[in-house]
Amino acid sequence: MVIYRETDCKFLAEAGREHLYFTAVRQDEHEILPNRQCQLTSVEILNTPKKVPMSQPLAIAPKRKIFLVGNPNVGKSVLFNALTGAYTTVSNYPGTSVEISRGEASIAGTTYEVLDTPGMYGLQPMTEEERVSQRILLQEEAFAVIHVIDARNLERMLPMTVQLIEAGLPLILVVNIIDEAERMGIAIDVELLQQRLTIPVIAAATAHKRGLDEIRTAISTFAGGRQPAYAYAPDLERDILRLAVQLHGDYRVDRRALALLFLLRDEETTALVQRIEGESAAAIAETAREIIFSYRSDLHLRLSMERKRICSDLLAGVVSTSPRQGRTWGERLSAMTMNPWTGVPILLAVLYFGLYQFVGIFGAGTIVGLLEGDLFSDIINPWFISTADQFIPWLWLHELLVGEYGILTLAVRYAVALVMPIVGTFFVAFSILEDSGYFPRLAMLVDRIFKAIGLNGRAVIPMVLGFGCDTMATMVTRTLETTRERVIATVLLALAIPCSAQLGVILALLSGVPGALLIWTVVMSLIFLLVGFLTARLLPGERPMFYMEIPPLRLPQWRNVVVKTLTRMQWYFFEIFPLFILASIVLWAGKMTGALESLVRFLAPGMTLLGLPKDVAAVFVFGFFRRDFGAAGLFDMNEQGLLTPVQLTVAAVTLTLFVPCVAQFLMMKKERGWKTALIIFAAVTATAFSVGWLLNIALLSLGWLA
Amino acid sequence: MKCAFCGKEIDEKQVGQSERCGQCPGGCRKVHCPQCGYANPVVPNFLKRFIKSEDDHKE
Numbered sequence: 001m002v003i004y005r006e007t008d009c010k011f012l013a014e015a016g017r018e019h020l021y022f023t024a025v026r027q028d029e030h031e032i033l034p035n036r037q038c039q040l041t042s043v044e045i046l047n048t049p050k051k052v053p054m055s056q057p058l059a060i061a062p063k064r065k066i067f068l069v070g071n072p073n074v075g076k077s078v079l080f081n082a083l084t085g086a087y088t089t090v091s092n093y094p095g096t097s098v099e100i101s102r103g104e105a106s107i108a109g110t111t112y113e114v115l116d117t118p119g120m121y122g123l124q125p126m127t128e129e130e131r132v133s134q135r136i137l138l139q140e141e142a143f144a145v146i147h148v149i150d151a152r153n154l155e156r157m158l159p160m161t162v163q164l165i166e167a168g169l170p171l172i173l174v175v176n177i178i179d180e181a182e183r184m185g186i187a188i189d190v191e192l193l194q195q196r197l198t199i200p201v202i203a204a205a206t207a208h209k210r211g212l213d214e215i216r217t218a219i220s221t222f223a224g225g226r227q228p229a230y231a232y233a234p235d236l237e238r239d240i241l242r243l244a245v246q247l248h249g250d251y252r253v254d255r256r257a258l259a260l261l262f263l264l265r266d267e268e269t270t271a272l273v274q275r276i277e278g279e280s281a282a283a284i285a286e287t288a289r290e291i292i293f294s295y296r297s298d299l300h301l302r303l304s305m306e307r308k309r310i311c312s313d314l315l316a317g318v319v320s321t322s323p324r325q326g327r328t329w330g331e332r333l334s335a336m337t338m339n340p341w342t343g344v345p346i347l348l349a350v351l352y353f354g355l356y357q358f359v360g361i362f363g364a365g366t367i368v369g370l371l372e373g374d375l376f377s378d379i380i381n382p383w384f385i386s387t388a389d390q391f392i393p394w395l396w397l398h399e400l401l402v403g404e405y406g407i408l409t410l411a412v413r414y415a416v417a418l419v420m421p422i423v424g425t426f427f428v429a430f431s432i433l434e435d436s437g438y439f440p441r442l443a444m445l446v447d448r449i450f451k452a453i454g455l456n457g458r459a460v461i462p463m464v465l466g467f468g469c470d471t472m473a474t475m476v477t478r479t480l481e482t483t484r485e486r487v488i489a490t491v492l493l494a495l496a497i498p499c500s501a502q503l504g505v506i507l508a509l510l511s512g513v514p515g516a517l518l519i520w521t522v523v524m525s526l527i528f529l530l531v532g533f534l535t536a537r538l539l540p541g542e543r544p545m546f547y548m549e550i551p552p553l554r555l556p557q558w559r560n561v562v563v564k565t566l567t568r569m570q571w572y573f574f575e576i577f578p579l580f581i582l583a584s585i586v587l588w589a590g591k592m593t594g595a596l597e598s599l600v601r602f603l604a605p606g607m608t609l610l611g612l613p614k615d616v617a618a619v620f621v622f623g624f625f626r627r628d629f630g631a632a633g634l635f636d637m638n639e640q641g642l643l644t645p646v647q648l649t650v651a652a653v654t655l656t657l658f659v660p661c662v663a664q665f666l667m668m669k670k671e672r673g674w675k676t677a678l679i680i681f682a683a684v685t686a687t688a689f690s691v692g693w694l695l696n697i698a699l700l701s702l703g704w705l706a
Numbered sequence: 707m708k709c710a711f712c713g714k715e716i717d718e719k720q721v722g723q724s725e726r727c728g729q730c731p732g733g734c735r736k737v738h739c740p741q742c743g744y745a746n747p748v749v750p751n752f753l754k755r756f757i758k759s760e761d762d763h764k765e
Contacts, residue, residue, distance in 0.1 A: 072715030119715055127716075127740045434710045439744075461711060461744050472736065472745055479743025548742070551713025563754075564710075567747040571735045 064143035065113045066105070066219065067136060069164070071157060072119030074150045075176040077101070078206040079215070080116040098132040108220035112143065123163045123257070124266050134268055137169060138253050144222050145169045146215070151181035151188055151203070154319055156549060159307040161197070162230055162314075168254035170224040172200045174215060179205040185322035193318045198227050229256060232306045239263070239291045246284045249276030262288055263299060298545040334553040337441040340448070347445065350438070354429040356517075359500075360507025363425025368508060372417035384408045400588050411584035414632040415577050422504030423572050423628075424565070430468065430500075431564040435556035439464055440548060447546050453529060454488045454536025455480075456546035462489050466497035468568070469575075470627070470660060473497070474667040484541030490672055491535050494660040495684045496528040501576075501628030505635050506652050513645040515705055516652075519695075523653050527691060576628070583625040587618075596621070606689060610654060611696040612647050619655065626661045645705040646696065654692030657684065707737065711744035 066083075068076045080088075084103025093100045101116040117136055118129035125131040137145065147164055149157035154175070164171050175188060194201035200218040204211025231237060243259040251258055251272075261269035262284070274281040292299060336342040381402075388402040402409045433439060439460065447457030458480060466473035470493050477489040498506065510517040590596030596618070603617035610616075619637065623630025634651055637643055643651065660668065660681075668677040699705055709716050716739050736745040 121714060121741075437713070439711050440713075458742075461742060465745050468745075476738070476743050476745060548712060563749055564747060566753060567735075567749050570750065571747060574735075 063111060063113045065115065065141065067115050067117055067140075067142045067145045068148060069117050069120065069133060069137065069145060070148035071121055071150070071160070074119075074148045074157070075206045076119070076148045077116055079146070079148060079174065079176070079204075079212075080114060082206055082209065082212050083107075083215075084114050093132045093135075096128060096132055098129050100132070100136075105219075107216045110220065112219065120160075122160050123167060124261060124264050125268065131268060134266075137164075137167070138258075138268070138272070141252065142170060143224065144172050144219060146172045146174055146219075148174045148176050148206075151175045151178040152184060152186065154188065154315060155311060158311040158314060159304070162307050162310055163257070165197070165199070165227050166229040166254065166260070167257035168226045168229075170222070170226065172202070172215070172218050172222060173197065174206075174211070175201060175203045176206055176211075178203040179208060179210065187320045187322070189318050189320075193314070196314050196318070226254075229254065230310045232303070232310075236302065236306065239294070243284065243287050243291065246280065246287060247273065247277065248280070249273075251276065260303070263291060264303070265292075298547075301545045301547050304547060330553045334437075334441065334550070337438065337553070338444045338550075340445065343441070343445040347442065350433065354433065355426075355503070356507060356511070358429050359422065359425045359504045360511050364422045364504045364508025365511070367421035367425070368418055371421055372413065376413045376417045381409050381413065396592060399592065400585070403588065403591075405584050405587035405591055407581055407584050407588075410587075411577075411580040414629065415573070415580045418505065418632045418635060419501045419576060419580075419628050420569070420573065422508070423500050424569055426467075426500040426504055427565045427568040427572075428561065431561045431568070432556045434564065435554075435560045437551050437553045440550050441553070443546070443548065444550065449529075452536075453492075453532025454539065454541075455485055455532070457548070458546050459485065459489050462493060463497060466493045467500055467503060470494070470497060470499050471663040471667045474660075474664055474671060478671060482541050484536075484539045487539060487672060487676060488532060488535045490668055490676075491680055491683070492528060492532055494664065494668065494680055495531055495657055495687060496524055498631075498656045499627050502631040502656065505628070505631035506656060509635055509638055509648060510652055513648060513705060516645060516649045519649055519699075519704070520652055520656070523691065523695060524656060527657065527687070531687065576626070579626055580629060583622070583629055586625070587622070610650055610689065610692045611700070612651055613642055615642065616647075616651055619651070620658060623655055623658055624661060626663075630655055630658075646699045649699065649705060650692050650696045653695055654688050657688035657691055660684070707746060707749075709739035709742060709744055710746050712739060712742040714739065714741045716740065716746065 068080055070076050080101060080103065083105040085105075088101055088103035090099050090101050092098065098118055100118070103114050103116075105112045105114050115136065117133040120130040120133040123134055123137070125134045145164060147161050149161065161171070161173055173193075175190060175193075178188065181188065188203065190201050190203045200222065202211050202214045202218055204215060206212065232240070240256055240259050240263070243262060244255045247255045247258060258269055258273065262273055270285075273284060277284060295302060337346050384406075385402045388398050392398045392401065399406065401407055404410070442464070443457035443460035445457075446460060450456050450459055459477075461479065462473040462476040465476055473493050474490055477486045477493070480486050480489055506520065507517065510520055587596060590599070599621060600614060600617040603620065604614040607614045607617050616634075616637065619630050619633040621630075622633040634643075634648075634655060638648055665677065665681060668680060672680070707716050708714070716737055735748045737748055738745050
């Protein structure tokens with residue numbers, strides 16, 4: 001194999017041997033650059049961009065490398081093992097902790113080095129593993145890149161094939177797990193796909209050794225070569241070209257693909273371009289910035305849509321599903337969950353049966369009644385108290401263990417008898433919805449509503465997580481694209497998203513008063529929308545688009561549900577138990593020193609304004625320790641018959657809206673800074689008490705819940 | 707593990723400390739998906755064997 005340096009090739013080009021010039025630089029040149037396209041079509045000699053001086057006219061080619069790439073769980077490793085046999089090594093990719101498997105395959109008398117790359121979803125990496133795969137593809141020389149895809153999901157996986165072709169990589173496509181696809185009634189016309197892609201395409205089921213001979217044959221007869229990239233819309237092509245022509249360095253992959261990755265702000269590509277282009281890098285970055293700025297809508301979305309269009313064209317007539325299979329029941333239900341006309345009733349049904357009936361009535365009503373009422377109040381706590389009366393003469397210790405805020409009589413009872421059944425049933429419902437794949441559909445459903453409050457469907461993730469724990473959800477707001485969205489989501493989490501235990505206790509409390517739960521739901525929904533709407537108007541900024549690939553809807557696997565529920569309950573119990581004990585000790589200390597009484601007295605005028613007994617102030621103090629602790633305190637007061645229906649409703653609304661717990665406040669400070677955290681704290685407190693005050697007046701004057 | 711929200715594969719060993727909120731006593735028991743940010747619970751070893759293997763073709 002003879003390889004020439006670019007300058008040497010230019011010399012040859014000037015001597016009238018243009019085809020050599022284009023042969024040698026074709027790895028680097030953009031195929032649609034002016035005046036060169038016609039030359040490139042005739043090129044077929046070289047598949048390595050490595051250049052050596054003409055003074056070394058002949059170079060022995062190194063061992064041919066084959067890279068296996070593709071999404072996780074498509075059977076790459078099975079193919080790797082089939083090709084390489086037992087002689088493989090596993091080592092960390094240089095400079096990383098990512099393991100790469102290497103082996104040798106002897107095919108038709110030639111030895112190849114085979115690399116099993118970590119799973120990746122596209123050329124733009126999100127994880128360390130994907131970064132390694134990208135680095136291998138973009139910076140190492142391959143004889144062939146075998147892209148392994150799942151036959152059951154061609155539409156989802158082909159965009160990456162399009163990207164690999166776009167990068168100018170020598171590609172072989174393996175449509176794996178074809179046996180499963182056939183069982184599902186999916187027929188794939190591999191010949192037609194091969195004609196359209198103009199690369200070798202092999203149908204395989206590597207786990208059952210089907211297609212392995214064809215893959216070996218494809219490798220041994222592989223001519224390499226690069227396929228023309230698929231064209232995007234003219235405006236996109238113009239912008240990509242505008243950037244690509246500024247890349248003059250020596251790159252292993254197509255400049256058009258590099259330009260695209262640069263526009264998508266890929267870190268590796270940005271670093272590579274800066275390193276290779278040197279002083280020109282600043283001008284390239286400026287061009288990229290102008291182009292990105294010109295796309296008001298999301299460039300990722302635009303490219304994703306373009307690739308989807310290309311793949312739809314490529315797959316037209318390639319994939320057919322037997323009429324018997326048609327559109328499955330799951331697919332129909334999936335579409336219904338995202339359609340506003342059917343999705344909203346489905347959401348309401350989920351909330352009614354999942355939250356109200358299962359968590360509120362069954363968990364917080366029946367199970368809490370058994371544990372808290374029958375077991376703790378009637379048996380365990382009286383035993384604790386009588387034992388302490390007999391053996392503990394010291395008042396302070398007696399109070400600490402079995403007093404009003406005692407560790408055994410309050411903290412253990414709250415944690416085990418009140419909160420655990422509620423979060424347990426909540427986590428069962430949550431895990432069922434999670435395992436069925438409902439949450440991403442919920443994100444699509446509420447995307448339109450969320451846009452009105454300055455968010456998009458992506459914000460469903462922190463909101464859904466907020467029902468588990470608002471502190472962790474506040475941290476997750478960092479995954480939202482803009483600062484504006486992060487602030488809005490943080491405000492809404494602090495104000496209007498109750499955590500699971502708080503929600504469960506409130507459902508249980510209010511379901512006993514006809515109409516109270518409806519009022520609470522309406523008030524909370526209105527506040528959520530109104531505050532979101534106002535915050536979005538107050539904070540200027542971009543409104544990014546939301547799109548995501550929707551995983552299949554499926555029947556929840558009971559084992560997954562049980563395991564996830566137990567895992568979450570274990571996590572929750574480990575978290576709450578020490579904190580409940582700590583809160584109990586702090587409250588005991590407050591009681592013994594009189595500090596708690598002073599604090600309650602300080603808050604008493606506020607309680608009076610809300611129309612609540614002054615003792616409810618203690619519940620708000622509890623709530624600042626933990627939201628669920630506060631809700632449990634309210635539950636206790638109601639059990640003792642200290643609250644009227646109006647007071648209960650006002651207290652529940654105010655407590656739900658009331659300031660976040662200490663941990664959430666600290667997380668707000670960490671994520672948004674002191675200033676924003678304090679503003680949110682003050683705004684949330686003011687909103688909670690204002691709404692509570694107005695609600696009390698409204699309920700009393702209208703005579704509702706009287 | 708597979709992200710319970712977006713369905714994409716996550717290597718829990720690769721998820722860095724920065725993605726953890728650090729508020730839970732006893733350490734973090736969540737894996738935040740690098741693709742979508744969703745917090746997936748880390749299943750304890752004694753429960754892992756009960757999770758159904760979904761695909762025989764897995765790597």
